[in-house]
Amino acid sequence: MNKKPNYSYVGIALIVLVFGIIFIPKIIDRLSTGDVIRDESRSEDVSRAEKEVNKKSYKSDLVYIPNANGGKKKVPSFSFTNQLGQTITNKDYLGKVYVIEFFxxxxxxxxxxxxxxxVEIQNEFKDFENFGVASFTITPDVDTPEVLKAYAEKYGITNPNWHLMTGNEEEIYKLANEGFYLYTAKNDEIIDGFEHSGNFALIDKEGFIRSRLKSPDNPLIYYNGIVSEEEGEDDEGIPQEITILKEDIAKLLKE
Structure with a gap:
């Protein structure tokens, strides 16, 4: 006698078969490629954590900028006249943390x-006797000590270690272009007749150029001196670096 098939078992078998055909290959594929949701979430968390650790580690210390021979790049010797008619040399800045500009x-x-x-940075560190600024004019024929003094008064320059210096034009340009690699040149085709870097260099108490790292092997070297903290960024989206310069000055003052 023939028995009637049990349709409930047949239905379950069909469901299992369909599930296997549709879903099991997808699961196997995701396992073989490591593309599993739980793993994705964990991987993203680990990746973010690693990035944060790296970010903190490479930005926490200030590095020395290498010179052409692989040593530490140091401020070259210089001797110029400041806004008070005094002779100022690189030795006057030893023991001080200072910022360099060409203007x-x-x-x-x-x-x-x-x-x-x-000036904003000057005011931030007004209580530190070992902080200063070195400003070198690239138009020394125009910028006499008297002119520099009037300029200092106009901008509210009060730090006794902020020297606005003038002197031999050739020596100033050599200091900028060869001593610091801060580009400076005459150019009659632009509005003011001169081209020069808008960056600042940061110098430690021993006269070495220092900087933080942008990535583990990539020093910032110079700090954008044009964009203010209030602006945040310029029209091209370049962010201000005055905040990080202040942070790095504070670090060097503690060394």
């Missing part, structure tokens, strides 16, 4: 912005 008093574009930022 000129008749500059109508970036120099006023740079020096307003430096």
């Amino acid at each position: 000129f008093t008749t500059c109508p574009t970036i120099c006023p912005r740079m020096n307003r930022n430096l």
Whole structure:
């Protein structure tokens, strides 16, 4: 006698078969490629954590900038006249943390912005006798000590270690281009007749150029001196670096 098939078991078998055909290959594929949701979540968390650790570690210490021979790049020897008619050399800055800029008093574009930022930094560290600024004019024929003094008064420069210096033009350009690699040149085709870097260099108490790292093997070297903290970024989306410069000055003052 023939028995009637049990349709409930047949239905379950069909469901299992369909599930296996549709879903099991997908699961196997995801396992073989490591593409599993739980693993994705954990991997993303680990990746984020690693990035945060790296970010903190490579930005926590200030590195030395290498020179052409692989040693530590140091401020070259210089001797110029400041706004008070005094002779100032690199030795006057030993034992001090200071910022270097190249500018000129008749500059109508970036120099006023740079020096307003430096005055803000000056005021931030007004209680530190071992903080200073070294400003070198690239138009020494125009920027006499008297002119530099008037400029200092106009911008509120009060730090006794902030020297605005003038002197031999060839020596100043050599100091900028060869000593610091801060580009400076005459150019009659632009509005003010000169081209120069809008960056600041940060110098430690022993006269070495210092900087934080942008990535584990990539030093920032110089700090954008044009964009202010209030602006946040310029029209091209370049962020301000005055905040990090202040942070790094504070670190060097503690060394």
